[in-house]
Amino acid sequence: MPTITEFINTFWVGSIYFLSAVGLTISYRVTRVLNFAHINLMTIGAYTAVLLSLSSPVHVAFAIPVVFLVGGIFMMAVHFAVYSRLMELKATPLVLMISSMGVWIFVKFFLYGLLGYLQKAWKVEMYLAKPRLIVGGEIKVEGLTLSGDLFTALALATLAAIFLYVFFSRTKTGKALRAVADNPDLAEISGISHSRVMYITWFIAGGLASLSGMMWALFAHATPELGDTLILQLFAASVIGGLYSVPLTTVGAYTIAAAENIVIATLHETIGLEVSYRPFFAFFILLVVILVRPPLGAGGGLPYRFKVLRRLMRR
Amino acid sequence: MITFDVIGFLLSWFTFFSIYAILSMSLNLEVGYAGMANFGKVAFYGIGAYVSAYVSMSIFLSLAGLNYPLYSLEATMAMVKLASQNPMLNVSVFILTLILAFLIAGAIGYVIMYPTLRVGPAFFGITVLSFGELLRIFLRHYEPTGATYGLTGIPHPFAWIEDVFVKNLLFTSVTLIILILLFLYAQRLVNSPLGRTMLAIREDEIAALCMGKDVPKVKGKVLFIGSGMAGIAGCILAYYIGSINPNIFVPTVTFDVWAMMILGGIGNNKGAIVGAGIITLVDRATAAINFVFPGLIIDPNFIRWMIIGLIIILVLLFKPAGLIPQTYTWTPAWKIVKPLEEKAKRRREKLLSPFKKISKWFLMGG
Amino acid sequence: MAPILKVVNVTKYFGGVRALEDVSLDVEKRAMVGLIGPNGSGKTTLFNVITGFYPPDRGEVYFKGRRIDGLNPNEIFKLGLVRTFQNPRLFFNMSVWENMLVIPQDQKGESLLKAPFTRLWLNEEMEIAKKASSLLKDFGLKDFVINKVSDLSGAHIKLLESARGLMGKGEMFLLDEPAAGVAHTDAHKIFSFIRRLRDEYGLTFFIIEHRIEVLMDYVEYVYVLHNGRLLSQGTPEEVMRDPKVIHAYIGE
Ligand SMILES: Nc1ncnc2c1ncn2[C@@H]1O[C@H](COP(=O)(O)OP(=O)(O)O)[C@@H](O)[C@H]1O
Ligand SMILES: [Mg+2]
Numbered sequence: 050m051p052t053i054t055e056f057i058n059t060f061w062v063g064s065i066y067f068l069s070a071v072g073l074t075i076s077y078r079v080t081r082v083l084n085f086a087h088i089n090l091m092t093i094g095a096y097t098a099v100l101l102s103l104s105s106p107v108h109v110a111f112a113i114p115v116v117f118l119v120g121g122i123f124m125m126a127v128h129f130a131v132y133s134r135l136m137e138l139k140a141t142p143l144v145l146m147i148s149s150m151g152v153w154i155f156v157k158f159f160l161y162g163l164l165g166y167l168q169k170a171w172k173v174e175m176y177l178a179k180p181r182l183i184v185g186g187e188i189k190v191e192g193l194t195l196s197g198d199l200f201t202a203l204a205l206a207t208l209a210a211i212f213l214y215v216f217f218s219r220t221k222t223g224k225a226l227r228a229v230a231d232n233p234d235l236a237e238i239s240g241i242s243h244s245r246v247m248y249i250t251w252f253i254a255g256g257l258a259s260l261s262g263m264m265w266a267l268f269a270h271a272t273p274e275l276g277d278t279l280i281l282q283l284f285a286a287s288v289i290g291g292l293y294s295v296p297l298t299t300v301g302a303y304t305i306a307a308a309e310n311i312v313i314a315t316l317h318e319t320i321g322l323e324v325s326y327r328p329f330f331a332f333f334i335l336l337v338v339i340l341v342r343p344p345l346g347a348g349g350g351l352p353y354r355f356k357v358l359r360r361l362m363r364r
Numbered sequence: 365m366i367t368f369d370v371i372g373f374l375l376s377w378f379t380f381f382s383i384y385a386i387l388s389m390s391l392n393l394e395v396g397y398a399g400m401a402n403f404g405k406v407a408f409y410g411i412g413a414y415v416s417a418y419v420s421m422s423i424f425l426s427l428a429g430l431n432y433p434l435y436s437l438e439a440t441m442a443m444v445k446l447a448s449q450n451p452m453l454n455v456s457v458f459i460l461t462l463i464l465a466f467l468i469a470g471a472i473g474y475v476i477m478y479p480t481l482r483v484g485p486a487f488f489g490i491t492v493l494s495f496g497e498l499l500r501i502f503l504r505h506y507e508p509t510g511a512t513y514g515l516t517g518i519p520h521p522f523a524w525i526e527d528v529f530v531k532n533l534l535f536t537s538v539t540l541i542i543l544i545l546l547f548l549y550a551q552r553l554v555n556s557p558l559g560r561t562m563l564a565i566r567e568d569e570i571a572a573l574c575m576g577k578d579v580p581k582v583k584g585k586v587l588f589i590g591s592g593m594a595g596i597a598g599c600i601l602a603y604y605i606g607s608i609n610p611n612i613f614v615p616t617v618t619f620d621v622w623a624m625m626i627l628g629g630i631g632n633n634k635g636a637i638v639g640a641g642i643i644t645l646v647d648r649a650t651a652a653i654n655f656v657f658p659g660l661i662i663d664p665n666f667i668r669w670m671i672i673g674l675i676i677i678l679v680l681l682f683k684p685a686g687l688i689p690q691t692y693t694w695t696p697a698w699k700i701v702k703p704l705e706e707k708a709k710r711r712r713e714k715l716l717s718p719f720k721k722i723s724k725w726f727l728m729g730g
Numbered sequence: 731m732a733p734i735l736k737v738v739n740v741t742k743y744f745g746g747v748r749a750l751e752d753v754s755l756d757v758e759k760r761a762m763v764g765l766i767g768p769n770g771s772g773k774t775t776l777f778n779v780i781t782g783f784y785p786p787d788r789g790e791v792y793f794k795g796r797r798i799d800g801l802n803p804n805e806i807f808k809l810g811l812v813r814t815f816q817n818p819r820l821f822f823n824m825s826v827w828e829n830m831l832v833i834p835q836d837q838k839g840e841s842l843l844k845a846p847f848t849r850l851w852l853n854e855e856m857e858i859a860k861k862a863s864s865l866l867k868d869f870g871l872k873d874f875v876i877n878k879v880s881d882l883s884g885a886h887i888k889l890l891e892s893a894r895g896l897m898g899k900g901e902m903f904l905l906d907e908p909a910a911g912v913a914h915t916d917a918h919k920i921f922s923f924i925r926r927l928r929d930e931y932g933l934t935f936f937i938i939e940h941r942i943e944v945l946m947d948y949v950e951y952v953y954v955l956h957n958g959r960l961l962s963q964g965t966p967e968e969v970m971r972d973p974k975v976i977h978a979y980i981g982e
Binding site: 077083131134135138140142143144146147148150151152153154155156157158159161162165277280281284285288292323325326328329331332335336339340351352353355 | 395399401403479480481482483484485486487489490491493494495497498501502504505569570573579580615616619622623626663666667669670672673674675676677680681684
Binding site for chain 1: 782783785802804
């Protein structure tokens with residue numbers, strides 16, 4: 050049977066996935082770029098926290114805004130340097146996606162090189178680091194330690210959710226973002242600055258993902274591959290949200306976290322499944338979602354129904 | 365000595381060039397013609413390599429009546445002896461595994477991706493990328509193929525030739541011939557009604573569907589061929605390096621192939637080959653730099669990868685068509701179109717006119 | 731004579747938004763029928779349901795007596811029902827010539843095994859090419875064969891869309907605002923051309939237009955949609971006089 054730890058980890062990891070996946074979802078929804086550079090953001094966030102706390106531990110309340118800013122500014126810079134130019138050239142979503150892949154590779158190995166350099170120059174272990182953040186609020190209940198990291202992750206996820214809800218439904222800018230997402234041409238006519246909407250979206254998406262990276266580094270540790278190891282989970286969570294819906298992305302993030310913690314622990318005990326097969330769950334969920342509830346509409350897609358499915362669906 | 369090294373360099377470059385050219389050509393069929401962002405190319409490359417290694421080693425060992433597990437040291441040792449005994453066997457196993465790699469990789473490509481053909485390119489890209497990663501994770505845990513250590517002792521088709529140089533020359537020539545054959549096939553494929561339909565799907569798959577094209581079916585066909593070709597590349601790789609393990613088939617391989625295709629020109633087979641040529645050459649060169657200047661403060665490998673990323677971004681930004689841009693699909697139907705013929709004739713004349721002038725000049729002078 | 735297209739009680743909701751409610755209509759063979767209605771009244775959605783883009787929530791669609799709701803768009807095209815889009819969707823980076831040649835169904839050269847061997851599909855290809863070339867002549871597009879579609883003018887693109895439809899076995903055409911964004915005089919040119927096509931090729935046309943006036947001289951029968959419901963139907967004169975229609979249009 051899964052222990053209480055697995056349940057705790059589900060919420061912990063789920064919150065981290067949520068922070069990152071929600072950025073992926075909103076950035077795709079507004080800009081129509083499937084942003085592979087999103088993966089870099091988590092690594093960047095983690096290492097920003099590591100570098101901040103290199104000489105002496107810093108308080109998490111200080112790290113959070115800094116990490117958010119770094120991620121947000123990084124993503125705005127990428128948009129400025131690459132995406133905005135491609136959009137001016139009327140590039141298709143396919144081309145934008147490919148370019149984001151180029152950014153991903155470039156930044157990933159740039160980070161590798163930079164960290165390697167720092168490691169040699171400063172003589173500190175960089176390829177496997179841990180940010181030293183001061184996080185209070187540890188609770189001990191009946192021999193069980195609930196760390197402050199956990200509460201920070203939960204709090205950040207909750208705050209992000211509330212913020213996004215208020216932002217999209219109450220503020221003028223948020224409504225502009227939604228308008229652009231639903232109908233780019235119409236939004237242009239009604240005088241909303243398209244370019245500003247893009248930058249704001251990237252800032253939010255980048256900041257959230259970067260925070261998520263920091264939280265992951267606290268949960269596990271920071272490595273240059275940090276983002277890469279979580280690709281599948283993030284994308285799967287976003288796909289469950291149809292790359293469109295924030296609430297469904299939330300469901301996706303926690304579902305995958307549950308599958309990876311609770312379900313795998315159960316299977317490990319009952320049928321001896323190796324824990325390292327973890328990513329298969331996310332993939333399985335992804336396939337099921339694509340097959341059963343294909344996210345057409347937002348992500349493009351064909352108005353086409355396979356014969357077998359059609360027969361099954363016909364009531 | 366030095367001349368020998370140059371030839372050795374050329375041979376290894378040509379072999380890697382052929383392997384990557386096949387990969388980038390297959391990716392070009394999928395992306396450049398049918399508009400399917402295959403971010404999991406490496407999976408089918410890996411399947412081809414593993415199928416070849418597994419089948420060839422099993423055949424050799426079972427013919428010799430040995431039943432060591434393939435990944436065991438005994439098997440590897442035994443393979444060294446067995447591989448150089450029977451030329452006929454070596455060559456026929458090589459051909460058999462080429463075919464098997466093509467069919468199995470193709471079939472898996474067709475099966476795995478069929479469910480995703482209906483969703484947009486974003487979802488398709490994610491799914492295949494994940495598939496590639498999962499396959500690697502799976503192989504790292506799968507005992508029969510040696511888990512993380514992989515398989516060693518894949519029988520080189522020309523292991524029976526003593527002279528290493530002749531052996532490599534022969535192998536490189538064979539891979540080049542395979543490349544040429546596949547190139548001719550791909551060229552004929554894209555300059556046929558099927559190529560035209562693929563291009564239409566890339567342009568606007570919804571319009572193509574409304575114009576009566578069974579889009580998922582066509583995409584399935586393209587994926588079969590594309591994955592099959594990647595399987596062939598994997599097969600050649602397995603025989604060339606003699607031992608394979610899961611860490612060869614990381615996602616970055618896919619991005620290499622993408623960079624080649626984008627650099628050469630999306631939607632042009634020749635471009636895919638030119639791109640592969642350039643990048644593999646740079647690659648071999650960086651390997652040399654690595655050798656000449658050891659202990660650089662930044663690993664040249666990282667710089668190499670940054671260059672790959674930059675190539676993708678810069679080409680898309682400044683020369684989206686690549687080095688050799690896409691052209692029309694040249695089916696015989698063009699013959700009916702008069703104005704085109706005239707235009708071509710005029711262009712030919714224009715091209716020839718300098719030569720005519722020169723030849724006139726020679727005639728007058730002489 | 732049985733109608734070539736029959737729509738029975740079609741209802742379609744998007745989430746909570748009603749796009750179509752209980753729409754029933756018939757189109758006779760070789761007729762030219764109009765579908766009018768203010769913007770957002772569900773005209774395009776009706777076309778999308780007929781051509782298999784969306785399955786209807788309720789209701790049935792018959793084409794040539796065969797039930798077609800639930801079929802895929804490509805299957806419906808093969809039956810001879812061709813549609814055009816409000817924003818033309820051609821293969822813009824391909825030549826006009828390729829845009830024509832690509833259309834015919836189930837070409838031999840589309841098979842994976844036959845495609846590399848030109849001999850196997852050469853004859854068929856040449857027949858297709860002849861048909862395409864004569865159609866392009868009829869449509870006055872002969873001079874543009876080697877041009878990319880993206881280089882064509884708007885009017886030529888509209889022409890090419892219809893020409894392309896005829897490359898298949900199109901019997902009935904659903905035209906979504908063929909004269910959108912076109913001045914009145916040019917709109918008249920387009921509609922008279924459509925009428926000529928109808929007479930020459932024996933086709934049936936079902937045409938969306940949101941301005942009533944321009945369509946009236948050309949169609950025999952008109953359906954009026956308003957907020958997803960069929961508001962009125964009849965000959966153009968009857969519809970023009972219908973107070974409900976006048977109200978809907980003035981109310982807009
Ligand atoms: N794919 C869709 N998703 C949600 N709502 C849609 C969709 N397509 C159309 N609608 C809605 O259906 C209504 C009818 O739209 P449409 O058929 O395009 O009108 P028309 O073509 O008459 O201008 C509109 O309110 C529109 O917002
Ligand atoms: Mg409309």
